[in-house]
Amino acid sequence: MLKQTIIIAACAVALFFCGCSKEVVNKQTNTANKTCMQFIQHDPELTCFSAALERIELSKDITWLESGPYTFFAPSDASFKKAGLDLQTIKTYDKEALKKIIYGHILNGRLGGIGGGGFYNIKARSLLKDYLPVVSRNYFGLFLNGCNSTAAADLGDGVVQKINGVALPGTQTIWETIQTYPELSMFVELIKKSKNDRHPGYMDFTRLLQEGVNTPDLKWPNSTALCPTNEAFARIGYQTPEDFDRLDLVQVIGLIFQHVSYDYSFTSDYLQSYLLEPGSNVLKKGRSVVFPRLLQTNIKASNGAIHIIDQVIL
Template sequence: MRDNGDMKKSAAYVLIVLLMASTLPLQASADSSQDIPSNAVATGVHDSLVAALTHADLVTTLQGAGPFTVFAPTDTAFAEAGIDLSTFDTPEENATLTAILLHHVVAGSVPSSALSDGMFATTVNGDRVQFGVDANGVTVSNANVTTPDVIASNGIIHVIDKVMLPPVDIPATAQSTGIHDSLVAAVVQAELLPTLQGSGPFTVFAPTDQAFTDAGIDLADFATPEGKATLSDILLYHVVGADVPAANVTECMTADAVNGQPLSFTVNGGVMVNDANVVLTDVISSNGLIHVIDKVLMPTDTPNDIPRTAQCTTVHDSLVAAVIQAELL
């Protein structure tokens, strides 16, 4: 059961719906001579939107010259979130509401034709959203774009089918996945929580709970000061002190982890860091990115085995091919 704080945050999230416009009703009644809030009013199905904009004092902002690009959850998305605007009755809650609404707004005009798969955009509140583009259409974070390119006098509205939640820091993001309980527990035991809650940016290669089990890691074995130092070294070997989006990873690339040791990447046949497979990329947090991996990386490991090292020299392709053919890999 959610506590009251979670319910209020969840309530805030749907209000973003209000900031935006709906699918077919908006498209049918959109007027490119009117600003974004006026277009929302004109649909006749966004009374909550108008109320939310008024409540958060954002009407004037979104009536400004812009241009703005707004990712607009529908009334259906708003209703499914079960938000009650009356729950935002303190300055702190109103600030949360404002942050949520602005998470759906990007400064500048971003038509759908400018979007590419894996592309990031920074929202007005300073957080990031990521786009997916494929044969099935366009997504932004966890939402589908159902109606793109609704033109207003001061920007563009893209209608989406879900409310996007502003990201939280890396430890909170990891905890929310449900598959990183061991990682979070290890971070807490190693007293690295304040570090990974810092401003960053960080890129964390996050082993799953199964990866911790497969590695035979028992946190009780790291209870001494020496053990805690060892655990900290292991965990920091999974952290790079910079943004490393998946799109920037190239074959045989290396990057130094925060503990000072190198990580090695390959991309042919799927992205790998050392000998771990990256199974999910570019999980956005407020202070960096998380890439989910299927193994725990050990600082004592050699970043690349001999065949991969040979392959990365670019002058041993024949040797690598021969090793593969002889089934010696």
């Protein structure tokens, strides 16, 4: 009797966790005679991704031919357009540069296919050597670097996941990346203020966002940066870098700490922690009456993630 009770309880728990998800269940199941490449070629929403695969000549790649199965995280045509890549651009795009983008979307194994349940957050292997994109699955669905899978097809030689964004592989560090955005120049100047040779015991955020920290007392390899725009700083009285001179070193570091956190946090993680509502760009972070809005999200760097926000978090 006790054994039967335990079995029933275990089944109930399993059913509970399987049912507690907003993830869209795979609606397309295909027979083994249809491959991932064939599926992508015939999907009207994946013409850009299909053209990219043809452009980089994936079918001739020995690694691809001799390995598998793979999961294709295929951005929709709308996602490519949002990233500034249309069909004509892709057909003339530099092959090696395009290969780095596309290979970062082709991951080893069957991810999110039928029977692939459970919640997880992992760094997965991709066709792009030494690049480990973050794949997560939570209550709200399956994500690649924060880009949500909107539909899936379980096929004979792998899985195709349609995603709502282009997960560009980050080749530069957070520190290098944010310096390429003119609208983040004030945030860059604020971070520079944390570097102070007279107080070596304080956190140097230029170093943290460039190479991480690895000391006996602190292991901090990856970060997430919420980056306020120049307009956001101007609204609270910081219009030029000299305005930061009003802050002492402790205040500078305290302000930066409001915007830099440990490890990767994509929008999928903010959804899971209820800091972000589905379909909203308002991030419930900080003590202000009005929360910041996410202007640009899931910018992948080699050592973390970047999001651009419209407000300084106080």
